[in-house]
Amino acid sequence: MSTPGGSDPSGPAGPRNPGTSQHGRWMVAHGRRRWIAALLALVLVAAAVVAVVSLTRAGNVTPPAAQGTATQSETTIPTPSESPSETPPPAPPPIAELPPGAMNILVIGSDIRGTPAKDAAAHTAATGEVQDQRADTLMVVHVPADRRNLYLISINRDTWVDVPGLGGAKINAGLQYGGIDMQTAAVQQLLGITIDHTLMLDFGGFRILVDGLGGIDVNVPVPFQSTIETEHVFPAGMNHLDGQAALEFSRERYAFADGDFQRVRDQQIMLRAILARLTAGGALNDVTAVRSLVEFASCCLTVDKGFDPIQAAILAYSLRNLDAGAIRSMTLPTAGSGFIAGQSVLFPDYGGIAAVGAALREGRIGELARE
Template identity: 80%
Template sequence: MSTPADSDPSGPGSSGNPGSHRPAWLAALGRRRWIAALVVLALVVAAGVAVFSLSRGSKEAQPAATQTQSPSETPTPTPTPTPSETPPPAPAPPPPPAPIPDLPAAPMNILVIGSDIRGGTPARDAAAHTAATGEPQDQRADTLMVVHVPADRRNLYLISINRDTWVDIPSVGGAKINSALQYGGIDLQTATVQQLLGITIDHTLMLDFGGFKILVDGLGGIDVNVPIPFQASVETQHVFPQGMNHLDGQAALEFSRERYAFSDGDFQRVRDQQIMLRAILARLTAGGALNDVNAVRSLVDFASCCLTVDRGFDPVQAAILAYSLRNLDVNAIGGMTLPTAGSGFIAGQSVLFPDYGGIAAVGAALREGRIGDFARP
């Protein structure tokens, strides 16, 4: 993850072959015999030197008798063994990795954006263009989720915001909340969420469809417990039976995007997106992988292929945050959807009206460390 200049989002490209880069953190998770284990980051030392014995057994030291030998024949002398060469010294082990510092014991809010950009342009490039020129780009926030990280880092709270929620976007006016990304990139999308909830967003992460598939495939797939069976209405129309499913990147994307298969549409979709994020966190923390400093650094390096981040979230900060979650209890992760006050139409658009009283209560709970009263496992 590279720091953008002049507040432009940045990050390496989201294209590539996930199979060609198997990061070290991959196998660290595989110690628990996951189906597609992550590549372990360990030292392998193999050295072997063949050494001749300087003294052989008594039978070996004497000449071998044959049926054609006569008693008067002089025994064939045994060649003097040649001492073996001195083996080379074993290479010195590498120095231990530098420790990763702990984060200060303070809560943190992280905004996660899933861009719906199409046509092969990475979301980071479109957002950077908007930030530099002010020109809108054809991308909106398909996913909007505030991840609240408490000071003790032992659990997380996921607050999903329905993308059709009608809000006031700073300097734009009334619009669906997901269009803030189109008009002003991740900076405007972040400012809109902060204004709605009355909170501070400490960091913002954005991922587009292609980057999401790369990350899931890089993990070897994800095990997801599907609550409602359905068939996707997009792309491959993957069939999801109820219960545990092992999903590759394409199937995971279709699971996270689907809304038409459900009677409550986007509401089930945001619940499924939270299920997906829990599954990813479970894979990343399995087997104590985040206790391994090298694995954490390798994870951050791998994820940089696909993520767009705010300018204050450099690789060092990302590694510190990942390491701070090493004691995360994935079963304690709470989730909720920001309350709305019904649906309707504005300017021909189907929208959800915000429940400002309920939203204010959620914002206060986030500021005061009481969000567990609303977002439950």
């Protein structure tokens, strides 16, 4: 059994049959539609920028994925003189407003290789069989009721907690032993909050989505050379990254003195860069672009059953006034490191975590997430 990001065990041997939930059965029947929402909601609000460049004032819609790595300067929008004279298509129907209220979305980055993460998670949910995947990334995205800010709360994957249905383990083991349901339950219990929706993306899907955007610009705070795969070199300052380089940037920990802590900060930087790209220039005000974005994401993401394409578009549209400069992040506090059953773990700072949970419930997370 492989271990996430290194040779450390991912968790103790746990129950081999956590059971089959109604949610799990739904995932098997409808797995292909589940990625749609979460992407729209938060990580891939970004694709809208590219969509708007190629989506059109002349009614010619080109899916963002078809652009490959084309830059904006390479993309042409037909002018009236270049387009055949014909009756323009009717305006798309408006997108409804999202009802008021805050929302918590859990983002999971799976470390699975080979099998798509959504297939493995569906299999675990339906059969209770353990799969060789763990949560390499765990991040709660808090969307306030006013939709003008976003807050990213990262959880170190080695945090030792009581995972519901499994017992004491690293928090990232929930995905391995109980799929998305168990992983979500572990985060909810730790923070004392309700997770409204869950999004999962694996390594391959991440590469595809970044490449579909034509790459992403990331401001690298700590220069390093990756120890993974292509061993990409990341100089300090602004870097334009394709999907493979973006993945290596987001996964690296061995190049840093503080290991996983810098990796978590880099993952936050990556998500902020994607969100900034997607919300630039009022892209989410374009109803056609928002709907095209749903189709663009259909290859790669797994989300819970609560989102369908209509709900996904509604949430994305609700973020149209988001100020990318108002995206704040923090990492859940820990109380030092140690070893349990031969595993290197991080101990939770339960007092600090309780404060974060209360701030999320009471709409005060801005007091703590300041980065």
